Amino acid sequence: METATKSRAPHLSDTQRxxxxxxxxxxxxxPRTxxxxxxxxxxxxxxLDALPELSRRGGKKTYRLFSMDKAExxxxxxxxxxARLVAMGEPAYPPLLRHIDAPPPLLAVRAREPLQQExxxxxxxxxxxxxxxxxxxxAKFATKLAGDLSAEGFTIISGLARGIxxxxxxxxxxxGTIAAFAGGIDTIYPKENMELFAKMIAANGAAISEMPMGWNPRARDFPRRNRLISGMSLGVILIEAAEKSxxxxxxxYALEQNxxxxxxxxxxxxxxxxxANKLIQQGAALIQSTDDILEIMEPKISMSLPLHQGIDEPAISWPAQDQADVDETSNPLNAKEQDRQAVIDALSETPIDQDELLRFTGVTLQTLQLILLEIELAGRLERHKPxxxxxIHSGRA
Incomplete structure (x- = not known):
């Protein structure tokens, strides 16, 4: 089943990429925007063609498009x-990652061909x-688990940090093992693991990142990276996790991603x-051996995607060819000024549920989505879970 799906998976053209x-x-x-x-x-x-005008409608006079020169x-x-850039839906894109909330549309992937896709x-x-x-x-227990699980055919994913x-x-x-980076795919962090990373690539390993080339990771980038680690995995094994680690x-993230x-x-x-002990108290599986892990994971391996109810296929129409036309009835290219003002007036610094906003304003869902895009591109909208x-207060925009 999976092989057949891969064989039908489209590839972006150079222009599309x-x-x-x-x-x-x-x-x-x-990713969500x-x-x-x-x-x-x-x-x-x-x-891309619409971004400057959308941003202007949202209240931002100048907008910075990423240039073609920089992209090339x-x-x-x-x-x-x-390395190369893999799009969601292409064969080399991690299949489990596609089913998380707001998956990255593009991933930089570095691996030794032809093992990259595998x-x-x-x-x-x-x-x-x-x-x-x-x-x-x-460290000794992590080594044993990783070695045993690898022998059982699992690919081990982690963050290339020190320690575990x-x-x-x-x-x-x-x-083969995969490292998820918080910085660019060319930015090995910490530096002391450069030799380990070289060994990974020389063997059967890979690295992924959604950040630009040359990006040095900041503290806020690590949680974003962590969602990729859990998102690519059937399960997450924690060894020696402090209370605020x-x-x-x-x-x-693993809990949210089921x-x-x-x-x-x-x-x-x-x-x-x-x-780790608190997680066990809260319902995480207690692990003392590789056999414990295999017993828990065996039913998950053969499950078809999505893994559980509640994980939906991302609502993105992923065409092999660009859609030439847009139905302006279902996807309006502009909104009435009174609708735009009604949405802006209804919003405040206090989070409101989108469905409640839809009912309160009385606009259509497609119109609301367009207006929210305008405000977000202008840097004035903040999204909260769920x-x-x-x-966003004008002083933070």
């Missing part, structure tokens, strides 16, 4: 270092994460085990 890259790199466009724009206008290029330069830099296209994946300042016992991440990657070298961010959460218990006297919206 550049348009996708320009759109996701343009001002105030993130990309999807809304794409669905509304029918293609990335049509959305980024692609050239990727190819030069042996690695990122696998569905038998597990993440192993944990403390950077791990104990010897924690490094131990897991090292143990999975022979069968980044590993717990990954566990929260992934399995597995935690290794630790001493209540060790602060590095507080987070489906709430608020205006």
């Amino acid at each position: 550049l348009a996708w890259l320009r759109l996701i790199r343009s001002e105030n466009v993130g 990309f999807r809304e724009l794409f669905n509304h206008f029918g293609s990335a290029q049509a959305a 330069a980024e692609l050239a830099s990727l190819y030069k270092m042996g 690695l990122t296209g696998t569905q038998k994946t597990l993440a192993i994460i944990g403390a950077r300042n791990c104990s010897v016992a924690g 991440d490094s131990a897991a990657h090292q143990a999975a070298l022979a069968s 980044g590993s717990l961010h990954t566990a929260r 992934r399995e959460i597995l935690a290794v218990p630790g001493s209540p006297l060790d602060p590095r085990s507080v987070g 489906n709430k919206l608020s205006l």
Whole structure:
């Protein structure tokens, strides 16, 4: 089934890939906004053409489009270092990642051909994460789990951090392991893991990133990276996660994405085990051996996507060819000024549910989506989970 799906999967043309890259790199466009724009206008290029006017309607006089020169330069830099840009829906795009909330439309993928597609296209994946300042016992257990699971055919995913991440990657070298980056695909972090990363690529490993080339990771980028780690995985295994560690961010994403959460218990006297122990109290599976993991994951491996009810196929029309025409009745290209003002007046700094906003204003869903795009591209809209919206204070815009 999966092979047949891959064989029918479309590929972007060079022109389309550049348009996708320009759109996701343009001002105030993130994965969710990309999807809304794409669905509304029918293609990335049509959305690009509309961005300046949309932003102007939203209240922003000048808008920064990502230039064609910069897009071509980024692609050239990727190819030069042996990486490429993979679009959601293409065969090399991680299949599980496609089913998370707001998946990245484009991923930079670096791997040794021809294993690139084989690695990122696998569905038998597990993440192993944990403390950077791990104990010897924690690193030893991570090494054993990663080695055993690799021998069982799992691809191990982690974040190339110190400690548990490094131990897991090292143990999975022979069968292939994937690192998710918080910075650009050319930015190895921490620097001390450059040798480990070189070994990963030389063997059967891969790295992915949604950030631009040359991007140095900031603190806020790591949670964004963590959603990729859990999103690519059937389950997330935590070893020595402190109470406020980044590993717990990954566990929260795993919960939202309906992934399995597995935690290794630790001493209540060790602060590095507080987070993992609390997860177990809250219902995470308690793991003491590889057999525990295999028993829990066996039913998940053969499940068809989506993994559970509640994970929907992203609402993005992914055409092999751009849609030449847009139905202006179902997807209006402009909104009436009174509708726009009604939506803006109804919004405030207090989050409101989108469905409630729709009922209150009385506009059509398509008109509301267009107006929200205008406000968001102007940098005036903030989205909150699960489906709430608020205006950003003018001092923060």
